[in-house]
Amino acid sequence: MQTRGTVLLEETFYIFNKKKTVYRVKLTEKGLSLQKESNGNSKSETIQLDDIVGCRCMRRKRRKSESCVCRPMTPGRKSGLSVVEENSTEQDENDSSVYLYIYSYLLKKGRGVKSSTLKRDKMTITLRFRSFDHLEDNMREAQRWRVAIKYLVRNKPVPPAVLMPRDHLDQDYMAEIPNSGEDRRLLVFVNPKSGSGKAKEMFERRVVPLLIDAELPYDLHLTSGPNDARRFVRQRHDLTSTYSDIVIVSGDGLMFEVINGLLERPDWGEACQLGLGIIPGGSGNGLAKSVSFAQGEPYSQNPVLVSALNVVKGHKAPMDLIRVETKSLVPDSPSKILYSFLSIGWGLISDIDIESERLRSIGGQRFTIWSLARLVGLRTYRGRLSYSIAPGYRSAGNGPLLRRSTSETEAINNLSNGQNNGFNGNLRSQSCHEDLSAPLSLPSDRSPAPRMRLNSTASSISEEFSVLEYEIDGEVLGETAGPENINPNGSRLRLDSFYSAKSRSSAFYSVAASSYHSLTLPDDDQSPDAICMYGPASRLPALTQPVPSSWTVIDGDFVMVHANYQSHIGSDCYIAPDARPDDGVIWLAVIRAGATRSQLLQFLLGVSSGSHIHMPIVQMIPVTAFRLEPESVKSTGHITVDGELVDYGPIQAEVMPGMARVLTR
Ligand SMILES: Nc1ncnc2c1ncn2[C@@H]1O[C@H](COP(=O)(O)OP(=O)(O)OP(=O)(O)O)[C@@H](O)[C@H]1O
Numbered sequence: 064m065q066t067r068g069t070v071l072l073e074e075t076f077y078i079f080n081k082k083k084t085v086y087r088v089k090l091t092e093k094g095l096s097l098q099k100e101s102n103g104n105s106k107s108e109t110i111q112l113d114d115i116v117g118c119r120c121m122r123r124k125r126r127k128s129e130s131c132v133c134r135p136m137t138p139g140r141k142s143g144l145s146v147v148e149e150n151s152t153e154q155d156e157n158d159s160s161v162y163l164y165i166y167s168y169l170l171k172k173g174r175g176v177k178s179s180t181l182k183r184d185k186m187t188i189t190l191r192f193r194s195f196d197h198l199e200d201n202m203r204e205a206q207r208w209r210v211a212i213k214y215l216v217r218n219k220p221v222p223p224a225v226l227m228p229r230d231h232l233d234q235d236y237m238a239e240i241p242n243s244g245e246d247r248r249l250l251v252f253v254n255p256k257s258g259s260g261k262a263k264e265m266f267e268r269r270v271v272p273l274l275i276d277a278e279l280p281y282d283l284h285l286t287s288g289p290n291d292a293r294r295f296v297r298q299r300h301d302l303t304s305t306y307s308d309i310v311i312v313s314g315d316g317l318m319f320e321v322i323n324g325l326l327e328r329p330d331w332g333e334a335c336q337l338g339l340g341i342i343p344g345g346s347g348n349g350l351a352k353s354v355s356f357a358q359g360e361p362y363s364q365n366p367v368l369v370s371a372l373n374v375v376k377g378h379k380a381p382m383d384l385i386r387v388e389t390k391s392l393v394p395d396s397p398s399k400i401l402y403s404f405l406s407i408g409w410g411l412i413s414d415i416d417i418e419s420e421r422l423r424s425i426g427g428q429r430f431t432i433w434s435l436a437r438l439v440g441l442r443t444y445r446g447r448l449s450y451s452i453a454p455g456y457r458s459a460g461n462g463p464l465l466r467r468s469t470s471e472t473e474a475i476n477n478l479s480n481g482q483n484n485g486f487n488g489n490l491r492s493q494s495c496h497e498d499l500s501a502p503l504s505l506p507s508d509r510s511p512a513p514r515m516r517l518n519s520t521a522s523s524i525s526e527e528f529s530v531l532e533y534e535i536d537g538e539v540l541g542e543t544a545g546p547e548n549i550n551p552n553g554s555r556l557r558l559d560s561f562y563s564a565k566s567r568s569s570a571f572y573s574v575a576a577s578s579y580h581s582l583t584l585p586d587d588d589q590s591p592d593a594i595c596m597y598g599p600a601s602r603l604p605a606l607t608q609p610v611p612s613s614w615t616v617i618d619g620d621f622v623m624v625h626a627n628y629q630s631h632i633g634s635d636c637y638i639a640p641d642a643r644p645d646d647g648v649i650w651l652a653v654i655r656a657g658a659t660r661s662q663l664l665q666f667l668l669g670v671s672s673g674s675h676i677h678m679p680i681v682q683m684i685p686v687t688a689f690r691l692e693p694e695s696v697k698s699t700g701h702i703t704v705d706g707e708l709v710d711y712g713p714i715q716a717e718v719m720p721g722m723a724r725v726l727t728r
Pocket residue numbers: 254255256257258259286287288289290291313314315316317318320344345346347348706
């Protein structure tokens with residue numbers, strides 16, 4: 064059995080013009096260990112498997128006839144290595160080397176004034192296999208590493224045949240290497256109209272190269288209009304057999320469509336096992352931010368890259384869905400069922416969201432302008448809020464201030480760290496020890512600590528590697544192996560090269576078996592009436608029935624009730640700091656009538672940092688189910704589910720813990 068840290072493959076590499084420097088490269092179940100030994104000094108770093116997205120075997124590209132192979136390097140010229148895929152017709156037949164490109168994204172500190180910020184940077188490690196005279200032998204060695212890395216990256220044990228010592232291999236070795244088991248295929252929805260309308264270009268330029276590095280096949284569907292994606296996932300019969308994951312390149316609105324489309328399938332249970340990936344392309348990107356935030360990933364530095372890495376790494380983490388029942392205030396209207404992953408709003412925030420639509424053309428500033436407008440014309444709404452407090456929380460008597468007992472705290476800790484731990488447990492466990500009857504306090508740094516190891520050593524070594532990148536080119540152009548590299552029997556000693564290439568040198572290749580066009584579906588043969596919402600049975604009484612007697616009921620006037628199950632409802636709207644995607648809790652943010660305009664302005668300003676939860680006017684109530692019953696049918700207010708407008712009327716919701724799967728690192 065392979066234990067963690069066991070060395071699976073090991074090679075020694077040299078840099079041609081640094082004869083006293085030796086690079087020992089080991090592949091272990093932790094990652095790629097790089098050790099540099101020079102003049103008795105040794106320096107090492109490990110590229111974690113978590114940070115590796117894929118690897119490919121490449122050949123040197125044939126040079127154009129006019130280029131002189133002996134030309135000296137121009138000082139300062141960054142002449143990168145030109146490589147092509149192993150089966151390309153453009154490969155240089157005179158070079159029997161095989162280049163193994165290992166693509167990783169390392170967490171690094173920024174430089175200068177940005178030294179306190181973390182970001183992910185691409186690093187390509189290149190191992191050049193050229194010990195043997197014959198291409199086939201070099202290819203075999205490089206493939207052995209490639210296959211082993213691909214198994215490890217997918218968290219699968221490396222088959223023993225791949226690790227057999229070279230001497231024990233026969234000619235059929237290559238045939239014995241099994242496929243690295245790429246069992247994923249993505250269905251990608253791109254909304255060309257979302258956000259600023261650049262989602263398609265963004266996908267092509269910034270996401271496709273990552274899918275190529277990871278050799279992840281995908282089918283792309285450009286949405287043609289509202290409900291196109293919803294219809295697609297509802298109707299496509301082979302959805303679950305064809306695809307492992309669905310990726311949304313848009314805002315939260317398209318994710319809402321896809322989730323509800325999945326729940327409109329008779330095989331909804333299976334469909335909910337598909338991984339859901341989100342790459343922020345819209346104006347509301349609450350889920351993308353929340354997922355990365357829950358893992359401590361540096362989202363703000365590069366939202367698209369961090370989110371695309373979640374898709375590529377493809378860990379399916381449980382995510383709560385909320386079953387929502389709505390009913391119009393029009394007498395005898397039927398109730399509707401829908402599923403929500405982000406929030407339900409009544410009052411201030413929903414009004415700003417919906418009414419500012421008319422200012423969409425001015426971008427994100429529409430929210431600021433409409434916030435001011437809504438404060439000037441402040442509205443309150445009369446109605447009833449009823450809720451069932453989440454296990455581990457209880458009422459402290461007067462009003463909805465809550466305090467946990469020790470045993471309840473333990474129960475919540477178990478929930479956070481035990482069965483429901485798709486996300487990093489360090490994020491919220493501290494909140495379980497808070498006394499909610501006291502003013503809620505934010506820790507000094509609310510951001511969760513990064514789970515990943517910082518590659519501080521890597522930054523210094525990588526500087527050196529990027530220099531070597533150029534020297535290697537000079538070496539290959541002008542030199543053959545020197546006398547010290549020839550065995551007495553005439554064959555070449557192992558003389559492989561090892562360097563780092565920066566992201567700019569990566570080429571754009573297509574992923575085999577991907578399709579890049581809008582997929583077609585037969586015409587919609589279902590009338591709206593025939594569409595049925597499936598999903599788990601509700602545990603709540605019908606909306607027309609009274610709530611259970613154990614629930615807390617508040618009658619009164621409200622500025623807003625906003626129910627949140629993700630930490631963020633927009634990338635800069637940190638509304639529920641204690642929420643995690645899979646904690647089984649709905650956080651009600653409640654503001655009662657009586658709050659002044661100045662307090663509400665403070666609230667709106669504080670939401671971006673999460674400091675609003677300190678304010679006495681704001682109550683944060685953890686529940687598993689709730690019901691809202693607005694009093695007046697003639698209201699000017701709005702009720703939204705995941706930012707989408709729904710009928711103004713009674714609405715109730717209950718959490719379905721871990722019902723969906725969201726893609727994370
Ligand atoms: N091709 C299209 N043209 C117009 N609308 C579309 C198209 N494809 C999808 N939509 C609709 O656009 C809506 C908004 O998309 P989404 O929320 O993903 O992006 P957004 O820019 O963040 O929008 P919002 O500001 O509403 O959050 C979706 O609900 C979907 O129904």
